[in-house]
Amino acid sequence: MRSIWKHEAHDFTLWLLENADVLGDALGMDLELTEAERRVGGFALDLIGTDLATNTVVIVENQLEQTDHSHLGQLLTYAGGTDPSTIVWCAPSFREEHRAALDWLNEHTDEETRFFGVEIAAVRIDESRPAPLFRVVAKPNDWTKQLHTERAAVSxxxxxxxxxxxxxxxxxxxxxxxxxxxxxxxxxxxxxxxxxxxxxxxxxxxxxxxxxxxxxxxxxxxxxxxxxxxxxxxxxxxxxxxxxxxxxxxxxxxxxxxxxxxxxxxxxxxxxxxxxxxxxxxxxxxxxxxxxxxxxxxxxxxxxxx
Incomplete structure (x- = not known):
């Protein structure tokens, strides 16, 4: 990844800001990213935007290395400061413990809150320019969310x-x-x-x-x-x-x-x-x-x- 995007904030985050449709396609979402490096207290959230279909807040935390505890903590800190409906963590690879953490969050939050883990990669054919390849590896469990919805539907x-x-x-x-x-x-x-x-x-x-x-x-x-x-x-x-x-x-x-x-x-x-x-x-x-x-x-x- 670093052979394509040298610096997380200066290269990858700014590229994603201009190419939100690539991430939106992977998530199945009408995504608009509007701001990079949004201040949240003393920290800087990588990207914030909107799910245009529901007019709800989407936040994205990026890293160009395997997932770590530090970024998981940052993700939750930024969620607490922006009240998003969709929280996205992008990285080249996910540790199994971090994927499990996202699954746990999806299982224990209501149907209005969604956590995604997205692995980022790039492919090149012969001498072509590298093309981004995003793969969703953690997402809301539709069945669990549906159960929550059915319980709420009683009222x-x-x-x-x-x-x-x-x-x-x-x-x-x-x-x-x-x-x-x-x-x-x-x-x-x-x-x-x-x-x-x-x-x-x-x-x-x-x-x-x-x-x-x-x-x-x-x-x-x-x-x-x-x-x-x-x-x-x-x-x-x-x-x-x-x-x-x-x-x-x-x-x-x-x-x-x-x-x-x-x-x-x-x-x-x-x-x-x-x-x-x-x-x-x-x-x-x-x-x-x-x-x-x-x-x-x-x-x-x-x-x-x-």
């Missing part, structure tokens, strides 16, 4: 269970028909799910509102002024959406609130209407199939103009 309302079943079926369709939309397999028990847009402050939503099903682009940064500015930049190209959706598309700056949204609604529809489930799923997929390409086109235009 869920019938509507929460209906949402969970609906989103699970919808995500299965999406993974089959539109795998580029998301890598997420997590079925929410809420009235909404999110899909990545390409930046951590903006995301797509599919939701059941009081009025009925909705597909939206949600501007959700922590700063209201940032959201309004991004929303207004987007509106400069609204004619593309207007032509496709006409009066059915709405632009809501949501005065007095932090977020903004652009959305397409379907009148009437309730997740408890089981007989109409297939119809609702078809509507969500067909609407997003029109909505996403146009909004991605606008995103590309805005980024090229920046």
């Amino acid at each position: 869920l309302s019938p509507k929460s269970l209906a949402y969970q079943g609906f989103w699970s079926e919808l995500l299965t369709r999406i993974r089959s028909e539109h795998p580029a939309w998301t890598k997420s397999t997590a079925a929410s028990t809420q009235s909404w799910i999110t899909l990545p847009y390409g930046t951590s402050n903006i995301w797509y939503g599919m939701a059941f509102t009081i009025a009925g099903p909705r597909v939206e682009l949600y501007f959700g940064a922590s700063d209201a002024a940032v959201n309004l500015a991004e929303f207004e930049r987007f509106l400069e190209y609204r004619e593309l959406l207007d032509v496709e959706f006409g009066e059915s598309i709405k632009y809501d700056a949501l005065p007095g609130k932090k977020a903004c949204r652009i959305h397409v609604d379907r009148l009437h529809g309730d997740v408890l209407d089981v007989d109409s489930r297939a119809d609702y799923i078809d509507w969500f997929i067909s609407t997003m199939a029109k909505f996403r390409p146009i909004t991605q086109q606008i995103r590309a235009t805005l980024e090229s103009a920046s």
Whole structure:
């Protein structure tokens, strides 16, 4: 590894910051890494970012030698200081004791917290440039996590269970028909799910509102002024959406609130209407199939103009 990346912080960490998709593919995650060497107390976390499908925090600790106790301690220290949902440890090889430690953590934490061990390697064919090769060697035990989820489900309302079943079926369709939309397999028990847009402050939503099903682009940064500015930049190209959706598309700056949204609604529809489930799923997929390409086109235009 050190023949390719001489220095962990200066070379490998910065390379991974620019190539988060490689790690994301290995983890099955829509991953965006946003910062290297984040200060956590008196220490520096290698990388922090976001799972764009769930808008949750991901942290990554790297080393270019076999795993050691020091880095395991650092990993837990950084987790305590950043409250992540996904904790990733990357190294060329894992001691069996450290792999077992990650397995233990996965077995004894709830379904919202996930620990991964990823072995890093590189391959070269003839005189080609080295290509990274990541292999997941420790990951959440789906069966154990499922047991935790089932225990928690005992206290869920019938509507929460209906949402969970609906989103699970919808995500299965999406993974089959539109795998580029998301890598997420997590079925929410809420009235909404999110899909990545390409930046951590903006995301797509599919939701059941009081009025009925909705597909939206949600501007959700922590700063209201940032959201309004991004929303207004987007509106400069609204004619593309207007032509496709006409009066059915709405632009809501949501005065007095932090977020903004652009959305397409379907009148009437309730997740408890089981007989109409297939119809609702078809509507969500067909609407997003029109909505996403146009909004991605606008995103590309805005980024090229920046």
